[in-house]
Each structure stands twice: as structure tokens, then as C-alpha cells.
Amino acid sequence: MKDPALWDALRDHPFPIKGARDGLSARVLNIGRLGPRRTLTAVDAYRRFLYLSAIAGSEVTPPPLLGEIWRIHALDHANYTEGLVRGVIRRPMPDAFEPPLPLAHPAHSRTRALYREEFGQSPPSTLWPGPVARVVGRALTLATPAFAFLAIWLALTDRLAGAAVAGFASIAFLFIPDRVVPWTFRKRNNEVDLDFGANDRGSNELDVFGD
Numbered sequence: 485m486k487d488p489a490l491w492d493a494l495r496d497h498p499f500p501i502k503g504a505r506d507g508l509s510a511r512v513l514n515i516g517r518l519g520p521r522r523t524l525t526a527v528d529a530y531r532r533f534l535y536l537s538a539i540a541g542s543e544v545t546p547p548p549l550l551g552e553i554w555r556i557h558a559l560d561h562a563n564y565t566e567g568l569v570r571g572v573i574r575r576p577m578p579d580a581f582e583p584p585l586p587l588a589h590p591a592h593s594r595t596r597a598l599y600r601e602e603f604g605q606s607p608p609s610t611l612w613p614g615p616v617a618r619v620v621g622r623a624l625t626l627a628t629p630a631f632a633f634l635a636i637w638l639a640l641t642d643r644l645a646g647a648a649v650a651g652f653a654s655i656a657f658l659f660i661p662d663r664v665v666p667w668t669f670r671k672r673n674n675e676v677d678l679d680f681g682a683n684d685r686g687s688n689e690l691d692v693f694g695d
Contacts, residue, residue, distance in 0.1 A: 516669035
């Protein structure tokens with residue numbers, strides 16, 4: 485690891501957020517509705533992304549869900565820019581509100597490669613999807629209704645054994661995607677705006693140490 489002291493500091497940082505007693509995790513849970521387990525996993529992955537950004541700058545980019553968490557955090561200028569970036573990371577960081585890069589952009593593969601180099605393991609595909617994970621995820625998402633329809637059709641044509649197999653497969657595909665399909669926020673209507681308009685941009689510029 486290139487900077488173990490920085491990683492230790494990020495790992496121990498509580499990520500306070502104005503108005504959220506339990507910090508960033510509570511805010512992400514409220515906005516994204518990922519569920520408690522997924523929220524904790526996603527915030528831990530976000531810590532890792534911050535570390536990679538700190539050591540590599542604009543050479544890395546967040547996957548979609550972590551990018552949303554990053555923007556939620558950066559909207560709290562006092563705790564993100566002043567408290568975390570200037571107080572803990574203490575080096576220039578990329579702008580959280582830059583438009584996201586397409587998933588096919590080479591920066592995503594560079595980020596996953598740096599993750600493996602720094603943490604000694606591959607990033608989870610549900611949060612850091614590569615090309616294969618995206619294709620498999622789409623296929624699994626389509627498989628559930630396809631097998632359910634097949635089960636109904638087989639049952640209507642009195643092929644009950646085939647209907648049972650197809651029905652079992654459709655139920656199985658309800659659970660398999662949880663480990664493969666990239667996680668996404670399920671935001672409520674009129675929830676916090678995480679788009680990239682000018683109203684989102686605070687003072688989180690590339691060089692937070694500038695004037």
C-alpha cells in the first residue's frame with residue numbers, strides 16, 4: 485500500500501454529516517434506501533474510493549453508486565471539504581460534481597486495477613462493475629421474468645414438470661442478482677438532487693487548497 489497512514493486515517497474517520505446523528509451512513513441509508521447491510525458495505529467501499537482518489541487524483545473515477553455517495557458527502561462543505569479533505573486527506577482531490585464518465589471509459593478499469601494493487605483483492609462487482617459484471621447483470625435481470633413467463637406457459641400447456649423447473653429457476657434468479665447486479669439507489673420522489681447542475685456545485689474544486 486502506497487500510503488498506509490492515510491488509509492488508517494480514512495478507515496477511522498467517522499464521516500460526520502450536518503443534520504445526521506449517525507453521519508454519512510445514516511444520510512445514505514435515508515436517501516438511497518439500500519438497506520442497512522448494503523449501506524454499510526457501500527460506505528466502506530466509498531472510503532476505499534477516497535483513498536484511491538487521494539493517491540491517484542483524476543486518474544481514477546467512481547462507479548455510479550459510489551459517485552452518488554461522494555456527491556452526498558461533498559454537499560456538506562464543512563464536513564467534507566474543510567473537515568475531511570483539508571483536515572484528514574490534506575492533498576488535492578478530484579471534483580465530486582464533475583459529470584460521470586461512461587462505464588466503458590478506461591478510467592474505470594484503471595480504478596479497479598489500482599484497487600487490486602492497493603487492497604490485494606478484486607473490488608466487489610456489485611459496487612465496482614466491470615464489463616463482464618454489467619453483461620451478466622443485465623442477463624440475470626431479464627432472466628427472472630423470462631423464466632416466470634415460461635413457467636406459466638408450460639403450466640397452461642400441461643407440461644407440469646417443465647413448469648416446476650422454470651418456476652424454480654425464476655425464484656432462484658430473484659436472489660442471484662444480489663451478488664452480481666450493480667447496486668443502485670432507490671431514491672424517493674423529490675429527494676436530494678444528485679444531478680450535475682450548477683446548483684450542486686459548491687467550492688469542491690479540484691484544488692481545495694487554492695483561494
